[in-house]
Amino acid sequence: MSSEVPLDRVKLLAARFRASSDRPYLASALYSLTVVPTTAIQTMGVDQHWRCYVSPAFVEQTSVTELVGVWIHEVAHLLRDHHGRADRLTVRDHHRVNLAQDCEINDDLLADGLSLPAGRIEPATFGLPTGKLFEEYVLSIPPTPDAPNCGSGAHGQPAPWESTGPGVGAVEAATIRRQTAQSVRASVRARGRVPAGWRRWADGVLEPVVDWRRALTGAVREATAWASGAVDYTYRRPSRRGAALRGVVLPSLRRPMPRVAIVVDTSGSMGDDALASALAEVNGVLRTVGVGLNRVSVLACDADVQAVRRVSTVGEVVLAGGGGTDMRVGIDAALAAAERPHVVIVLTDGWTPWPEIALTQTRVIAGLVGDTPPAPPVWIESIRIGD
Known part of the structure; x- marks a missing residue:
């Protein structure tokens, strides 16, 4: 029994x-x-x-x-x-x-x-x-x-005692x-x-408190994956299959390495500590998702683009300016570069005009610094950056 x-x-x-x-x-x-x-x-x-x-x-x-x-x-x-x-x-x-x-x-x-x-x-x-x-x-x-x-x-x-179904x-x-x-x-x-x-x-x-570092990492990772998936054909490196067709040159597939531009709001309403902290975090995020700093350009911007230069460390960024804010100037300058970026990260307090027309070939991510930043247009992915 x-x-x-x-x-x-x-x-x-x-x-x-x-x-x-x-x-x-x-x-x-x-x-x-x-x-x-x-x-x-x-x-x-x-x-x-x-x-x-x-x-x-x-x-x-x-x-x-x-x-x-x-x-x-x-x-x-x-x-x-x-x-x-x-x-x-x-x-x-x-x-x-x-x-x-x-x-x-x-x-x-x-x-x-x-x-x-x-x-x-x-x-x-x-x-x-x-x-x-x-x-x-x-x-x-x-x-x-x-x-x-x-x-x-x-x-x-x-x-071991858990069932299925x-x-x-x-x-x-x-x-x-x-x-x-x-x-x-x-x-x-x-x-x-x-x-x-x-x-x-x-x-x-x-009322969840979102870990903005994780959210920013996810947004950048998704954007760079999107850019890497933009496969196109190129004749710079002919296809190996062309050897089977005498006299015919076939293109090969090219998967671009993502290029990133960081546009930094240096207007008077932005604090140096907040900017430095946000830049350091973005630098870490880019390293985490595998974007080399040779693929990154940084633009310091207020009403005019005050400094545009490539950097190898965050410490080399020049935070110039201090006037009114118009981040459209910085975004336009980033897009006008010889090598157009796939991703533009804008660090700002949000008190700025934004491009009126959504960009189709470039992803834009806004890192919003400060207590009550206004929201950017819906086509721009925004991350609230706090402590």
């Missing part, structure tokens, strides 16, 4: 019902989880597709009050996109990552008055302060081979997060009884 304990679904689902009733802003997310019973896990865990794996023995041994906390713990991994954030870490020890994530979640849950099973992980377990993100905890947590495993929905590494996709998961964040906001306005941790999370989802 099998000694396996059957899953007490009534008890498990009663705990989920209580969790959603006590914290209705989490109800949609909690009911998006699909229960999968398994003896291969000691407690509960989630995968990236919102399947919740449950040990029947754990449910039998744990009170409904504590199961409420575990339900909210597991859904918090998914709502906080822990697996997506873990993928961006340099630390690849998923045990330490999982422990750090548990610290991030559990101190919020305990502050909210929730009960958790014995042996729970919290910042005090490692002598760490509360209220931090798991990225701030992970380097302070020692390697722990026997750490809890909350599944790929937490640390991103698929576990239908589940929640990435687009649907993003929708659930946004709907939950809106419910948190609505609960705050209606009653004001939402824990600070969930309020901060909702603010981050509904």
